[in-house]
Amino acid sequence: MLRRNIAMLLIIGIGLIILLVSVLFALAQSAG
Amino acid sequence: MRKFWIVIQGIGWILLYLFLTLIPLFVMLLEPRPAGREFWRELSVALGFAGLAMMTLQFALTARFKILKAPYGSDIVYYFHRNISIVAFLLVLTHPLLLFIFDPETLGLLNLVSAPWRARAAVVSLLSLTGMVFVSIWRKQLRYEYNKWRIWHGLLASSAVTLALVHITLVNHYLNSPWKRVLWGGYAIFFLGMLLYTRLIKPFMLMRKPYLVSEVKPELGGATTLVLEPDGHPGFRFKPGQFAWLTAWGTPFEDKEHPFSISSSAEHPEKISFTIKSLGDFTETVAKMHSGQKVFVDGAYGSFSVDQHAHAEGFVFIAGGVGITPMMSTLRTLADRGETRPLWLIYANRDWDSLTFREEIASLGEQLNLSITCVLEKPPEGWSGESGFITREMLERILPAERRKNLLEIFICGPAPMMDAVENALTAMGFFAGDIHSERFDMV
Numbered sequence: 001m002l003r004r005n006i007a008m009l010l011i012i013g014i015g016l017i018i019l020l021v022s023v024l025f026a027l028a029q030s031a032g
Numbered sequence: 033m034r035k036f037w038i039v040i041q042g043i044g045w046i047l048l049y050l051f052l053t054l055i056p057l058f059v060m061l062l063e064p065r066p067a068g069r070e071f072w073r074e075l076s077v078a079l080g081f082a083g084l085a086m087m088t089l090q091f092a093l094t095a096r097f098k099i100l101k102a103p104y105g106s107d108i109v110y111y112f113h114r115n116i117s118i119v120a121f122l123l124v125l126t127h128p129l130l131l132f133i134f135d136p137e138t139l140g141l142l143n144l145v146s147a148p149w150r151a152r153a154a155v156v157s158l159l160s161l162t163g164m165v166f167v168s169i170w171r172k173q174l175r176y177e178y179n180k181w182r183i184w185h186g187l188l189a190s191s192a193v194t195l196a197l198v199h200i201t202l203v204n205h206y207l208n209s210p211w212k213r214v215l216w217g218g219y220a221i222f223f224l225g226m227l228l229y230t231r232l233i234k235p236f237m238l239m240r241k242p243y244l245v246s247e248v249k250p251e252l253g254g255a256t257t258l259v260l261e262p263d264g265h266p267g268f269r270f271k272p273g274q275f276a277w278l279t280a281w282g283t284p285f286e287d288k289e290h291p292f293s294i295s296s297s298a299e300h301p302e303k304i305s306f307t308i309k310s311l312g313d314f315t316e317t318v319a320k321m322h323s324g325q326k327v328f329v330d331g332a333y334g335s336f337s338v339d340q341h342a343h344a345e346g347f348v349f350i351a352g353g354v355g356i357t358p359m360m361s362t363l364r365t366l367a368d369r370g371e372t373r374p375l376w377l378i379y380a381n382r383d384w385d386s387l388t389f390r391e392e393i394a395s396l397g398e399q400l401n402l403s404i405t406c407v408l409e410k411p412p413e414g415w416s417g418e419s420g421f422i423t424r425e426m427l428e429r430i431l432p433a434e435r436r437k438n439l440l441e442i443f444i445c446g447p448a449p450m451m452d453a454v455e456n457a458l459t460a461m462g463f464f465a466g467d468i469h470s471e472r473f474d475m476v
Binding site: 002003004005007008010011014015017018019021022023025026027028029030031 | 046049050053054057060061065068069070071072073074075077078079082086104105108111112115116119122123465466468470
Protein backbone atom coordinates (compact mmCIF):
# COMPACT_ATOMS: atom_id res chain seq x y z
CA MET A 1 0.00 0.00 0.00
CA LEU A 2 2.77 2.39 1.03
CA ARG A 3 4.73 1.41 -2.11
CA ARG A 4 1.74 2.21 -4.33
CA ASN A 5 1.21 5.57 -2.65
CA ILE A 6 4.90 6.41 -3.09
CA ALA A 7 4.72 5.29 -6.73
CA MET A 8 1.70 7.55 -7.34
CA LEU A 9 3.50 10.53 -5.74
CA LEU A 10 6.50 9.75 -7.94
CA ILE A 11 4.34 9.66 -11.07
CA ILE A 12 2.76 13.01 -10.19
CA GLY A 13 6.22 14.43 -9.39
CA ILE A 14 7.68 13.23 -12.69
CA GLY A 15 4.71 14.70 -14.57
CA LEU A 16 5.18 18.08 -12.87
CA ILE A 17 8.95 18.12 -13.49
CA ILE A 18 8.40 17.36 -17.19
CA LEU A 19 5.79 20.12 -17.38
CA LEU A 20 8.10 22.59 -15.66
CA VAL A 21 11.08 21.76 -17.91
CA SER A 22 8.81 22.01 -20.98
CA VAL A 23 7.68 25.49 -19.91
CA LEU A 24 11.32 26.52 -19.33
CA PHE A 25 12.23 25.12 -22.75
CA ALA A 26 9.40 27.07 -24.40
CA LEU A 27 10.42 30.26 -22.57
CA ALA A 28 14.06 29.84 -23.61
CA GLN A 29 13.22 29.00 -27.18
CA SER A 30 10.56 31.68 -27.68
CA ALA A 31 12.83 34.35 -26.17
CA GLY A 32 15.73 33.56 -28.43
CA MET B 33 24.47 -3.25 2.86
CA ARG B 34 22.49 -5.07 0.15
CA LYS B 35 19.40 -3.02 1.06
CA PHE B 36 21.43 0.18 0.71
CA TRP B 37 22.47 -0.75 -2.85
CA ILE B 38 18.91 -1.68 -3.76
CA VAL B 39 17.72 1.76 -2.58
CA ILE B 40 20.53 3.43 -4.60
CA GLN B 41 19.54 1.32 -7.61
CA GLY B 42 15.89 2.32 -7.14
CA ILE B 43 16.77 6.03 -7.07
CA GLY B 44 19.15 5.53 -10.02
CA TRP B 45 16.43 4.10 -12.25
CA ILE B 46 14.13 7.02 -11.47
CA LEU B 47 16.84 9.57 -12.28
CA LEU B 48 17.67 7.71 -15.49
CA TYR B 49 13.98 7.74 -16.43
CA LEU B 50 13.80 11.51 -15.89
CA PHE B 51 17.06 12.01 -17.79
CA LEU B 52 15.88 9.99 -20.80
CA THR B 53 12.55 11.83 -20.82
CA LEU B 54 14.05 15.30 -20.64
CA ILE B 55 17.31 14.97 -22.57
CA PRO B 56 15.61 15.59 -25.96
CA LEU B 57 14.54 19.04 -24.73
CA PHE B 58 18.08 19.99 -23.71
CA VAL B 59 19.59 18.61 -26.92
CA MET B 60 17.04 20.60 -28.96
CA LEU B 61 18.44 23.78 -27.43
CA LEU B 62 21.95 23.02 -28.75
CA GLU B 63 23.20 24.98 -31.74
CA PRO B 64 22.28 25.09 -34.55
CA ARG B 65 18.98 26.02 -32.99
CA PRO B 66 15.96 26.78 -35.20
CA ALA B 67 14.59 30.32 -34.89
CA GLY B 68 12.32 30.78 -31.88
CA ARG B 69 8.56 30.82 -32.34
CA GLU B 70 5.64 31.73 -30.08
CA PHE B 71 5.70 30.39 -26.50
CA TRP B 72 2.63 28.17 -26.87
CA ARG B 73 3.97 26.57 -30.08
CA GLU B 74 7.32 25.78 -28.44
CA LEU B 75 5.52 24.46 -25.37
CA SER B 76 3.37 22.25 -27.60
CA VAL B 77 6.52 20.87 -29.26
CA ALA B 78 8.28 20.29 -25.91
CA LEU B 79 5.31 18.33 -24.54
CA GLY B 80 5.16 16.24 -27.70
CA PHE B 81 8.87 15.35 -27.56
CA ALA B 82 8.80 14.55 -23.84
CA GLY B 83 5.63 12.45 -24.34
CA LEU B 84 7.25 10.52 -27.19
CA ALA B 85 10.39 9.82 -25.12
CA MET B 86 8.10 8.45 -22.36
CA MET B 87 6.22 6.30 -24.87
CA THR B 88 9.43 4.60 -26.02
CA LEU B 89 10.50 4.01 -22.41
CA GLN B 90 7.18 2.25 -21.72
CA PHE B 91 8.47 -0.75 -23.67
CA ALA B 92 11.37 -1.22 -21.26
CA LEU B 93 9.06 -1.18 -18.23
CA THR B 94 7.18 -4.28 -19.37
CA ALA B 95 10.16 -6.18 -20.79
CA ARG B 96 10.56 -7.96 -17.40
CA PHE B 97 14.16 -7.04 -16.76
CA LYS B 98 14.86 -8.42 -13.29
CA ILE B 99 17.47 -5.74 -12.66
CA LEU B 100 14.79 -3.08 -13.22
CA LYS B 101 12.20 -4.79 -11.03
CA ALA B 102 14.50 -5.67 -8.13
CA PRO B 103 14.21 -2.38 -6.18
CA TYR B 104 10.43 -2.02 -6.49
CA GLY B 105 8.74 -5.36 -7.27
CA SER B 106 6.88 -6.30 -10.44
CA ASP B 107 3.52 -4.96 -9.30
CA ILE B 108 4.96 -1.47 -8.75
CA VAL B 109 6.72 -1.48 -12.13
CA TYR B 110 3.42 -2.39 -13.83
CA TYR B 111 1.57 0.17 -11.71
CA PHE B 112 4.10 2.79 -12.80
CA HIS B 113 3.83 1.67 -16.46
CA ARG B 114 0.04 1.92 -16.34
CA ASN B 115 -0.19 5.29 -14.61
CA ILE B 116 2.77 7.07 -16.20
CA SER B 117 1.22 6.14 -19.56
CA ILE B 118 -1.70 8.42 -18.66
CA VAL B 119 0.78 11.26 -18.03
CA ALA B 120 2.49 10.54 -21.38
CA PHE B 121 -0.89 10.41 -23.12
CA LEU B 122 -1.93 13.78 -21.66
CA LEU B 123 1.37 15.37 -22.75
CA VAL B 124 1.06 13.98 -26.27
CA LEU B 125 -2.60 14.99 -26.48
CA THR B 126 -1.80 18.53 -25.32
CA HIS B 127 0.69 18.87 -28.20
CA PRO B 128 -1.95 19.13 -31.00
CA LEU B 129 -4.57 20.72 -28.72
CA LEU B 130 -2.32 23.74 -28.10
CA LEU B 131 -1.76 24.05 -31.84
CA PHE B 132 -5.51 23.87 -32.55
CA ILE B 133 -6.33 26.47 -29.87
CA PHE B 134 -3.68 29.05 -30.77
CA ASP B 135 -3.52 28.39 -34.49
CA PRO B 136 -6.98 27.15 -35.61
CA GLU B 137 -5.74 26.77 -39.19
CA THR B 138 -3.85 23.67 -38.05
CA LEU B 139 -7.25 21.98 -37.61
CA GLY B 140 -7.12 21.42 -41.36
CA LEU B 141 -4.30 18.90 -40.74
CA LEU B 142 -6.93 16.54 -39.33
CA ASN B 143 -8.25 15.98 -42.85
CA LEU B 144 -6.33 12.85 -43.76
CA VAL B 145 -7.17 13.20 -47.45
CA SER B 146 -5.56 16.59 -47.92
CA ALA B 147 -3.08 16.61 -45.02
CA PRO B 148 0.66 16.11 -45.63
CA TRP B 149 2.21 12.79 -44.58
CA ARG B 150 3.73 14.30 -41.42
CA ALA B 151 0.22 15.16 -40.19
CA ARG B 152 -1.26 11.82 -41.31
CA ALA B 153 1.41 9.98 -39.30
CA ALA B 154 0.66 12.18 -36.27
CA VAL B 155 -3.12 11.70 -36.46
CA VAL B 156 -2.91 7.90 -36.79
CA SER B 157 -0.28 7.77 -34.04
CA LEU B 158 -2.52 9.74 -31.67
CA LEU B 159 -5.56 7.62 -32.58
CA SER B 160 -3.55 4.45 -31.84
CA LEU B 161 -2.41 5.89 -28.53
CA THR B 162 -5.92 7.03 -27.57
CA GLY B 163 -7.42 3.64 -28.44
CA MET B 164 -4.73 1.83 -26.51
CA VAL B 165 -5.06 3.96 -23.37
CA PHE B 166 -8.86 3.79 -23.29
CA VAL B 167 -9.06 0.03 -23.86
CA SER B 168 -6.36 -0.57 -21.23
CA ILE B 169 -8.12 1.51 -18.59
CA TRP B 170 -11.56 0.02 -19.23
CA ARG B 171 -10.58 -3.48 -20.42
CA LYS B 172 -12.49 -5.24 -17.65
CA GLN B 173 -15.61 -3.07 -17.97
CA LEU B 174 -15.55 -3.68 -21.73
CA ARG B 175 -15.16 -7.42 -20.98
CA TYR B 176 -12.33 -7.53 -23.45
CA GLU B 177 -10.44 -10.81 -23.26
CA TYR B 178 -6.95 -10.52 -21.76
CA ASN B 179 -5.09 -12.29 -24.59
CA LYS B 180 -6.76 -10.26 -27.33
CA TRP B 181 -6.10 -7.09 -25.37
CA ARG B 182 -2.39 -7.98 -25.04
CA ILE B 183 -2.03 -8.44 -28.79
CA TRP B 184 -3.87 -5.19 -29.58
CA HIS B 185 -1.99 -3.38 -26.83
CA GLY B 186 1.34 -4.34 -28.43
CA LEU B 187 0.21 -3.50 -31.96
CA LEU B 188 -1.30 -0.11 -31.05
CA ALA B 189 1.68 0.84 -28.88
CA SER B 190 4.13 -0.06 -31.66
CA SER B 191 2.05 1.83 -34.20
CA ALA B 192 1.81 4.92 -31.96
CA VAL B 193 5.58 5.09 -31.39
CA THR B 194 6.60 4.24 -34.96
CA LEU B 195 4.27 6.82 -36.48
CA ALA B 196 5.26 9.47 -33.93
CA LEU B 197 8.93 8.90 -34.89
CA VAL B 198 7.93 9.20 -38.56
CA HIS B 199 6.08 12.43 -37.67
CA ILE B 200 9.08 14.14 -36.03
CA THR B 201 11.34 13.00 -38.87
CA LEU B 202 9.03 14.44 -41.53
CA VAL B 203 8.45 17.70 -39.61
CA ASN B 204 12.26 17.94 -39.33
CA HIS B 205 12.16 21.23 -37.40
CA TYR B 206 14.19 20.13 -34.40
CA LEU B 207 16.08 17.32 -36.13
CA ASN B 208 18.20 19.84 -37.98
CA SER B 209 21.61 18.66 -36.84
CA PRO B 210 23.39 15.28 -36.83
CA TRP B 211 23.44 15.12 -33.01
CA LYS B 212 19.70 15.60 -32.75
CA ARG B 213 19.14 12.95 -35.40
CA VAL B 214 21.52 10.60 -33.56
CA LEU B 215 19.54 11.12 -30.33
CA TRP B 216 16.20 10.24 -31.92
CA GLY B 217 17.84 7.46 -33.92
CA GLY B 218 18.91 6.10 -30.51
CA TYR B 219 15.31 6.19 -29.25
CA ALA B 220 14.16 4.40 -32.43
CA ILE B 221 16.86 1.72 -32.03
CA PHE B 222 15.98 1.33 -28.34
CA PHE B 223 12.29 0.89 -29.25
CA LEU B 224 13.09 -1.66 -31.97
CA GLY B 225 15.50 -3.44 -29.63
CA MET B 226 12.77 -3.77 -27.00
CA LEU B 227 10.38 -5.18 -29.60
CA LEU B 228 13.04 -7.63 -30.77
CA TYR B 229 13.79 -8.70 -27.21
CA THR B 230 10.20 -9.16 -26.02
CA ARG B 231 8.79 -10.68 -29.23
CA LEU B 232 11.70 -12.82 -30.46
CA ILE B 233 14.68 -13.20 -28.12
CA LYS B 234 12.76 -13.77 -24.88
CA PRO B 235 10.24 -16.25 -26.42
CA PHE B 236 13.15 -18.10 -28.05
CA MET B 237 14.90 -18.41 -24.67
CA LEU B 238 11.70 -19.71 -23.08
CA MET B 239 11.20 -22.23 -25.90
CA ARG B 240 14.57 -23.75 -25.05
CA LYS B 241 13.51 -24.38 -21.44
CA PRO B 242 10.13 -26.11 -21.55
CA TYR B 243 8.29 -27.73 -18.65
CA LEU B 244 6.16 -30.87 -18.62
CA VAL B 245 2.93 -31.18 -16.68
CA SER B 246 3.47 -34.05 -14.24
CA GLU B 247 0.16 -33.85 -12.39
CA VAL B 248 -3.23 -32.13 -12.68
CA LYS B 249 -4.98 -32.18 -9.30
CA PRO B 250 -8.49 -30.90 -8.64
CA GLU B 251 -8.70 -28.86 -5.42
CA LEU B 252 -11.53 -27.60 -3.25
CA GLY B 253 -13.15 -24.33 -4.32
CA GLY B 254 -13.09 -25.00 -8.07
CA ALA B 255 -9.30 -24.75 -8.27
CA THR B 256 -6.81 -27.00 -10.06
CA THR B 257 -3.18 -27.57 -9.15
CA LEU B 258 -0.73 -28.03 -12.01
CA VAL B 259 2.54 -29.67 -11.03
CA LEU B 260 5.33 -28.94 -13.52
CA GLU B 261 8.80 -30.37 -13.94
CA PRO B 262 11.58 -28.77 -15.99
CA ASP B 263 12.29 -30.74 -19.17
CA GLY B 264 16.03 -31.03 -19.79
CA HIS B 265 17.13 -28.07 -17.65
CA PRO B 266 17.37 -27.34 -13.91
CA GLY B 267 14.43 -24.90 -13.77
CA PHE B 268 14.70 -21.66 -11.82
CA ARG B 269 14.95 -20.76 -8.15
CA PHE B 270 12.22 -18.62 -6.67
CA LYS B 271 11.26 -16.98 -3.41
CA PRO B 272 8.06 -18.06 -1.64
CA GLY B 273 5.17 -15.81 -2.71
CA GLN B 274 6.59 -14.99 -6.14
CA PHE B 275 4.71 -15.50 -9.40
CA ALA B 276 5.54 -16.62 -12.92
CA TRP B 277 4.05 -16.27 -16.40
CA LEU B 278 2.56 -19.49 -17.74
CA THR B 279 2.07 -20.32 -21.41
CA ALA B 280 0.00 -23.40 -22.18
CA TRP B 281 -1.77 -24.37 -25.41
CA GLY B 282 0.76 -22.53 -27.53
CA THR B 283 4.32 -21.26 -27.78
CA PRO B 284 5.85 -18.19 -26.11
CA PHE B 285 5.86 -16.51 -29.54
CA GLU B 286 2.06 -16.40 -29.52
CA ASP B 287 1.92 -14.01 -26.55
CA LYS B 288 -0.65 -16.13 -24.70
CA GLU B 289 0.90 -16.09 -21.25
CA HIS B 290 -0.85 -15.49 -17.91
CA PRO B 291 0.62 -14.55 -14.53
CA PHE B 292 0.00 -16.94 -11.59
CA SER B 293 1.42 -17.21 -8.09
CA ILE B 294 3.57 -20.26 -7.51
CA SER B 295 1.94 -22.40 -4.80
CA SER B 296 4.72 -24.92 -4.13
CA SER B 297 7.67 -24.73 -1.74
CA ALA B 298 10.65 -22.63 -2.78
CA GLU B 299 12.83 -25.32 -1.23
CA HIS B 300 11.84 -27.65 -4.10
CA PRO B 301 12.40 -25.72 -7.33
CA GLU B 302 12.75 -28.99 -9.24
CA LYS B 303 8.96 -29.33 -9.08
CA ILE B 304 6.85 -26.20 -9.20
CA SER B 305 3.10 -25.96 -8.90
CA PHE B 306 0.45 -23.38 -9.69
CA THR B 307 -3.03 -23.56 -8.20
CA ILE B 308 -5.48 -21.87 -10.50
CA LYS B 309 -9.15 -21.17 -9.89
CA SER B 310 -11.53 -21.45 -12.81
CA LEU B 311 -12.71 -17.87 -13.42
CA GLY B 312 -13.38 -17.94 -17.16
CA ASP B 313 -11.20 -17.68 -20.31
CA PHE B 314 -7.77 -19.32 -19.85
CA THR B 315 -8.31 -20.49 -16.27
CA GLU B 316 -11.24 -22.68 -17.43
CA THR B 317 -8.91 -24.69 -19.65
CA VAL B 318 -6.48 -25.57 -16.83
CA ALA B 319 -8.52 -28.55 -15.61
CA LYS B 320 -8.38 -29.95 -19.17
CA MET B 321 -4.58 -30.07 -19.18
CA HIS B 322 -2.93 -33.49 -19.07
CA SER B 323 0.24 -35.17 -17.84
CA GLY B 324 3.11 -34.84 -20.26
CA GLN B 325 1.74 -31.63 -21.80
CA LYS B 326 4.45 -29.15 -22.69
CA VAL B 327 4.15 -25.68 -21.15
CA PHE B 328 6.46 -22.68 -20.77
CA VAL B 329 7.18 -20.75 -17.60
CA ASP B 330 8.80 -17.33 -17.30
CA GLY B 331 9.74 -16.56 -13.73
CA ALA B 332 10.09 -15.82 -11.01
CA TYR B 333 8.91 -12.29 -10.38
CA GLY B 334 7.48 -10.24 -7.54
CA SER B 335 8.49 -8.94 -4.15
CA PHE B 336 5.55 -10.40 -2.20
CA SER B 337 7.83 -12.63 -0.19
CA VAL B 338 8.79 -13.21 3.43
CA ASP B 339 12.37 -13.55 2.17
CA GLN B 340 12.41 -9.79 1.58
CA HIS B 341 11.84 -9.27 5.34
CA ALA B 342 14.24 -11.55 7.16
CA HIS B 343 14.27 -9.19 10.18
CA ALA B 344 10.57 -9.70 11.01
CA GLU B 345 9.67 -11.22 14.37
CA GLY B 346 6.57 -12.86 12.88
CA PHE B 347 4.39 -12.93 9.80
CA VAL B 348 0.67 -12.42 9.22
CA PHE B 349 -0.98 -13.81 6.09
CA ILE B 350 -4.45 -12.60 5.13
CA ALA B 351 -5.92 -14.40 2.13
CA GLY B 352 -9.25 -14.18 0.32
CA GLY B 353 -10.32 -17.04 -1.99
CA VAL B 354 -7.64 -18.08 -4.43
CA GLY B 355 -5.37 -15.43 -2.87
CA ILE B 356 -4.28 -18.34 -0.67
CA THR B 357 -1.82 -19.56 -3.36
CA PRO B 358 1.19 -17.32 -2.54
CA MET B 359 0.50 -17.97 1.16
CA MET B 360 0.60 -21.73 0.53
CA SER B 361 3.98 -21.41 -1.18
CA THR B 362 5.17 -19.40 1.82
CA LEU B 363 3.78 -21.75 4.48
CA ARG B 364 5.12 -24.85 2.69
CA THR B 365 8.55 -23.19 2.35
CA LEU B 366 8.61 -22.12 5.99
CA ALA B 367 7.62 -25.64 7.07
CA ASP B 368 10.44 -27.09 4.94
CA ARG B 369 12.85 -24.65 6.57
CA GLY B 370 11.70 -25.50 10.11
CA GLU B 371 10.52 -21.93 10.80
CA THR B 372 9.83 -21.23 14.49
CA ARG B 373 8.67 -17.58 14.45
CA PRO B 374 4.97 -16.98 15.18
CA LEU B 375 2.69 -16.95 12.14
CA TRP B 376 -0.95 -16.02 11.69
CA LEU B 377 -3.14 -17.08 8.77
CA ILE B 378 -6.52 -15.45 8.27
CA TYR B 379 -8.24 -17.15 5.37
CA ALA B 380 -11.56 -15.79 4.10
CA ASN B 381 -13.71 -17.71 1.68
CA ARG B 382 -17.31 -18.17 0.65
CA ASP B 383 -18.07 -21.42 2.45
CA TRP B 384 -16.49 -24.49 4.02
CA ASP B 385 -16.22 -26.36 0.73
CA SER B 386 -14.51 -23.43 -1.01
CA LEU B 387 -11.54 -23.52 1.37
CA THR B 388 -8.81 -24.64 -1.04
CA PHE B 389 -5.99 -26.55 0.78
CA ARG B 390 -8.21 -26.89 3.90
CA GLU B 391 -6.63 -30.16 5.08
CA GLU B 392 -3.04 -29.25 4.25
CA ILE B 393 -3.36 -25.93 6.07
CA ALA B 394 -4.55 -27.78 9.18
CA SER B 395 -1.53 -30.07 8.92
CA LEU B 396 0.84 -27.10 8.44
CA GLY B 397 -0.70 -25.65 11.60
CA GLU B 398 0.74 -28.61 13.49
CA GLN B 399 4.22 -28.28 11.96
CA LEU B 400 4.54 -24.51 12.31
CA ASN B 401 3.91 -22.01 15.11
CA LEU B 402 0.82 -21.04 13.10
CA SER B 403 -2.51 -19.69 14.29
CA ILE B 404 -5.22 -20.36 11.69
CA THR B 405 -8.50 -18.44 11.42
CA CYS B 406 -11.00 -19.31 8.69
CA VAL B 407 -13.61 -16.67 7.95
CA LEU B 408 -16.65 -17.96 6.08
CA GLU B 409 -19.09 -15.72 4.30
CA LYS B 410 -21.74 -18.47 4.40
CA PRO B 411 -20.81 -20.72 7.32
CA PRO B 412 -22.37 -24.17 7.71
CA GLU B 413 -24.82 -24.84 10.53
CA GLY B 414 -23.11 -25.13 13.88
CA TRP B 415 -19.99 -23.20 12.70
CA SER B 416 -18.25 -21.73 15.73
CA GLY B 417 -15.49 -19.89 13.86
CA GLU B 418 -15.45 -16.40 12.35
CA SER B 419 -18.08 -15.54 9.76
CA GLY B 420 -18.96 -12.68 7.40
CA PHE B 421 -16.15 -10.48 6.12
CA ILE B 422 -12.81 -9.63 7.71
CA THR B 423 -13.34 -6.58 9.90
CA ARG B 424 -11.18 -4.41 12.10
CA GLU B 425 -12.79 -5.88 15.24
CA MET B 426 -11.96 -9.37 14.01
CA LEU B 427 -8.34 -8.42 13.32
CA GLU B 428 -8.07 -6.79 16.78
CA ARG B 429 -9.25 -10.08 18.32
CA ILE B 430 -6.87 -12.28 16.32
CA LEU B 431 -3.64 -10.29 16.04
CA PRO B 432 -1.29 -9.40 18.93
CA ALA B 433 -1.87 -6.06 20.64
CA GLU B 434 1.72 -4.81 20.28
CA ARG B 435 2.30 -2.41 17.36
CA ARG B 436 5.86 -1.64 16.40
CA LYS B 437 7.57 -0.93 13.09
CA ASN B 438 9.25 -4.07 11.66
CA LEU B 439 7.67 -6.28 14.36
CA LEU B 440 5.25 -8.15 12.09
CA GLU B 441 5.25 -8.19 8.32
CA ILE B 442 1.72 -8.55 6.96
CA PHE B 443 0.90 -10.09 3.57
CA ILE B 444 -2.54 -9.67 1.97
CA CYS B 445 -3.79 -11.32 -1.20
CA GLY B 446 -7.37 -11.58 -2.42
CA PRO B 447 -10.13 -9.69 -4.19
CA ALA B 448 -9.53 -5.92 -4.44
CA PRO B 449 -12.41 -4.81 -2.13
CA MET B 450 -11.23 -7.20 0.59
CA MET B 451 -7.66 -5.98 0.27
CA ASP B 452 -8.70 -2.32 0.43
CA ALA B 453 -10.82 -2.95 3.54
CA VAL B 454 -8.10 -4.96 5.30
CA GLU B 455 -5.34 -2.46 4.42
CA ASN B 456 -7.44 0.39 5.83
CA ALA B 457 -8.32 -1.58 8.97
CA LEU B 458 -4.69 -2.50 9.65
CA THR B 459 -3.49 1.08 9.17
CA ALA B 460 -6.25 2.34 11.48
CA MET B 461 -5.16 -0.27 14.05
CA GLY B 462 -1.70 1.27 14.11
CA PHE B 463 0.28 -1.14 11.96
CA PHE B 464 3.05 0.60 10.03
CA ALA B 465 2.03 0.99 6.36
CA GLY B 466 5.51 -0.12 5.25
CA ASP B 467 4.95 -3.49 6.96
CA ILE B 468 1.76 -4.17 4.98
CA HIS B 469 2.33 -5.91 1.64
CA SER B 470 -0.37 -6.58 -0.94
CA GLU B 471 -0.42 -8.78 -3.99
CA ARG B 472 -3.07 -7.65 -6.44
CA PHE B 473 -4.31 -9.94 -9.21
CA ASP B 474 -5.29 -6.96 -11.36
CA MET B 475 -1.78 -5.66 -12.02
CA VAL B 476 -2.26 -6.23 -15.75
